Amino acid sequence: MSKTIVVALGGNAILQPKQKGTYENQLENVRTSSKFLAKLIKDGYKLVVTHGNGPQVGNILRQNEEAEDVVPPMPLDVLNGESQGFIGYMMIQCLQSELRALGIDTPVVNLITRVEVSKDDEDFNDPSKPIGTFYTEEEAKKLMDEKNWKMKADSNRGWRRVVPSPQPINILEANAVKQLAEAGNVVVASGGGGIPVIKTENGDYEGIEAVIDKDRSGYKLAEEVNADIFMILTDVEHVFVNFGSPEQKALKETSVNELEKYVAEGQFSKGSMGPKVESALKFARKAGTSIICSLEKVDEAVRSESGTIISK
């Protein structure tokens, strides 16, 4: 029986920090990403893909705020939904075309996915999710002052606006994702970490303004669909310890115990590598193998020839 991989595709794979962010930029990046993802399908894996939306949802939020005198702005949960549609559309177009070029007729579908969170999550008090474009410290100070934005430095790459990022509790469409994958579809789901919703007293769900981390929801998704491998694709080939220092060291094959030790040392930053390592660890501890690797090396990584491979 073919193995199932849940892939979490980094926001960087769709829009890089130095790019302007045109539709053409992003479509080209998704096309490149799709070439790598298609290799996994060609290798015989069942694929469920989730993706980031940090750069995109930040830009959509900005568009909404800048145009507020002309068009009523929408809340952030709705903007997450918009980003799922927009990125999902690009992924369907590009992945389907790559598969067709390989002579594979697997359908690709995108599912609008809601994820339950708690309104009492502590991230609502101290937001940690960087979204949108990068700014210099000077620009950030001005924006915080003029627009009342919350902003933080992001892994030495500049400053970014931050919004609350509650922990995912439950992927509401998980069963539908599982059924679609079992029926032989490539499923794009829980994009941007999913649309954050909270349960109301009468049992309904309502949206809440936040951006969930897609690696954290990706772990939940991987668990729900009984994935064999949970793969986090980003723009670095490995997880590093002492990242950015002369003592930097790549982690290749590692164990849950070894990685937990590095987490306890505070090796991984909150807005970037931290959630990836935390989610990969959770999956490896409970369910299977986790891999954190670069998109370009996805094929090598499933053969254990690249990336950081975490097993129990």
Ligand SMILES: Nc1ncnc2c1ncn2[C@@H]1O[C@H](COP(=O)(O)OP(=O)(O)O)[C@@H](O)[C@H]1O
């Ligand atoms: N310990 C670390 N090892 C590797 N990369 C790290 C580490 N700490 C921070 N990073 C940064 O994390 C980035 C990836 O995180 P992020 O930008 O959130 O990824 P993505 O958008 O691909 O999900 C890398 O580009 C790197 O600069």
Ligand SMILES: NC(=O)OP(=O)(O)O
């Ligand atoms: N939602 C989310 O985690 O997006 P990024 O991967 O782009 O940060």
